[in-house]
Amino acid sequence: MTTTNATTIPPATPSSGRTRGGVARGLLPPAVTGQEWVLIGVLAILWVVLSLTTPAFASSGSIQPLLSAVAPIALMGVGMTMIIITGGIDISVAGVLMVTGVTSAKMLVDHDASLLVAVLVSVALGGLLGLVNGLLIAYGRVHAIIITFGTANLFQFVGRQIFASKTVNGIPSTLDVFGRGEAGRTLGVPHSFVLMAVVVAIAWWYLRHVQHGRHLFAIGGDPVAARLAGVNVERRVLMTYVLTGLLVGMAAVFIVASGTSTLDQSIGSGRELAVIAAVVIGGTSITGGRGSVLGTVFGALLVQTVASGVTQLGWPSELSDLFVGVAIAIAVGADLIRKWARERA
Amino acid sequence: MTMTPHKAHVANLPRAEEPSLVSRVVKAVLTQRIVLLAALLVIVLIWMSALGMGGYLTGSYDPDYLAGSLIDAVPMCMLALAELVVIVSGRGGIDLSIGAIVSLTGMIFGFAYGRWGWTFWLSVLLAVVVGGLLGAINGALVAYMRFPALIATLASYYAFKSLALVITNSIPISDANVTKLYGITRSIEIPVIGSQLPNVPIGVFTFMVPSVVVIWLVLARTTYGRRLFAIGTNDVAAEWTGLNVRSTRFVAYVIAGVIAGLASVYITGQFASARPDAGTSGNGLALPAITIAVLGGVAITGGIGRVAGVVLATLLVTWLDAGILLAFTGNDGTQFQLLALGLVLIFAALLNGLTQRRYGGSR
Secondary structure, X not given: OHHHHHHHOOOXXXXXXXXXXXXXXXXXXXXXXXXXXXXXXXXXXXXXXHHHHOXXXXXXXXXXXXXXXXXXXXXXXXXXXXXXXXOOOOOOHHHHHHXXXXXXXXXXXXXXXOHHHHHHHHHHHHHHHHHHHHHHHHHHOOOHHHHHHHHHHHHHHHHHHHHOOOOEOOOOHHHHHHOOOHHHEEOOEEHHXXXXXXXXHHHHHHHHHOHHHHHHHHHHHOHHHHHHOOOOHHHHHHHHHHHXXXXXXXXXXXXXXXXXXXXXXXXXXXXXXXXXXXXXXXXXXXXXXXXXXXXXXXXXXXXXXXXXXXXXXXXXXXXXXXXXXXXXXXXHXXXXXXXXXXXXX | OOOOOOHHHHHXXXXXXXXXXXXXXXXXXXXXXXXXXXXXXXXXXXXXXHHHHOOOOOOOOOHHXXXXXXXXXXXXXXXXXXXXXXXXXXXXXXXXXXXXXXXXXXXXXXXXXXXXXXXXXXXXXXXXXXXXXXXXXXHHHHHHOOOOHHHHHHHHHHHHHHHHHHOOOOOOEOOHHHHHHHHHHOEEOOOOOHHHOOOEEOHHHHHHHHHHHHHHHHHHHOHHHHHHHHHHHOHHXXXXXXXXXXXXXXXXXXXHHHHHHHHHHHHHHHHOOEOXXXXXXXXXXXXXHHHHHHHOOOOOOOOOOOHHHHHHHHHHHHHHHHHHHHHOOOOHHHHHHHHHHHHHHHHHHHHHHHHHHHHOOOO
């Protein structure tokens, strides 16, 4: 849809007529949006306050686990951001996480799988489950929330069957390269965080400068208009769910790697809401059409910083969820106020 | 979301002049969710009974067992009704926080009844008032501040869940008073005709039936109910007809909170203890409640939903689950319940999509 706009702009305004990746420049949102600047500010204040009040916060022993914990949530958040931009949602993330996590853990224990095999199996399986979601949502013409509620149950069933009512014990250290220990870091930065950052950078570029990426915004804004403008809505939507599945598969590897040698059935529980929380705190509009993966990363960082800060201040750890709730309300409230101001202007 | 209604498709379908009985039945099953659910319910009951008589089940799937399994149906039905009211109110209405409200009101009820020495009725009243207040927070965010419901209730889910744990340091309240509450889930013989019938859990009469009747009356027989369906169907049109859209939607969330408060009393009785994670442990209570509401034919887009559908969906899920529990040994039963719930939900949703295209919608 945006390409049509670009070609209709008269050549008298050459700057706005220049395109990149088929998109007119003037139509792009700023590289770092207002919401993201606010999040960066809040994060900076939190980090300064926490390092002043708790001596342990600024140490590497505290920052490194924080980055390790952010990586899987932000990675899943990249896929979830794209889904929510198209106007969909995925509640089944926890189920996919369970299936891929337990499968890769079992591969390691029972079949002595290598790192590469475990990662590939986990990612491929995640993609397959994402394909199930995507096919049902894109071609079954049912609202995403209902389908993923259904598949969340199905995937949990599959995951528990693989668990066979037991924990997976004695997971070898094959995955340590993505883990929390010394083997999982280079120059002090966790590998999982670096990998996540690379994926985020690619996704940021894709959503901002690639035609297919822009299509996702068009679909979220108005699927009928997007179809009339020539967007293959079904295929784009299907792709976002498959991609999310792949990323959840990778996140499962991170989570198994950073856990102990025992994996239990709680691996996925509550994570679907944690991922959605990171996405909406990052400024992505739940009604579709607006959002960015950069915001999602800051959202995940904020949630994890709060959790880590609450623990180190010696407050009950259950309190961190209260702050997460308040953060969601403030982030979305700020977005609503800005929208209201835009409409008034 | 990404779908366009294929109206043109409908026009192209061949239409028989005089619909045959078969096509009328098919149409009834497809367009009337209640007929479909009733048919599924009968199939499940016959199928499970046949399995039971054939000796394939580990216990007997008889009326006594079915009646006993209603213990779990009571809170599920109530919370699904709460979701019905909220989802019908439209604009993406949903309440993810309903399980967290159950946790928090349950704890406050536990404090009042178990620790502060309040009487039972006063404590129940407190639970209901607190539930209503928590619902009002959701309602204010959604109706007045125009938050998307999914986000507002996600935020309050986190906040309420956390508060429920923090106010008791994650320790359940199991004082003598609270433990004795287990009595509210006992089974009783129905008077007069009861000797022929199995004993039914008393909660069905003290909690479930009153909630069902009240919600049905409110939705079907009051102007508030009409207004709720109006704003759920099209809130711009409702606004132009002079309805107070915001207060109507606000009240829907308060009603959901009140029901959750009432359900928390029953759930406290079921556990014989006020647990801070009563509504949020594992998958929580919100997701199953939403699932049952959707299965009961409540349209996620708002404006469509019937109490009878939700009740039938609750019975279907309860009795299907009860049968599955007998069909497998050990933990397998609870796992296959997940499979069944997922399949039934997806099947119902896909059928809705089909109905939409073939008959232009269902009721």
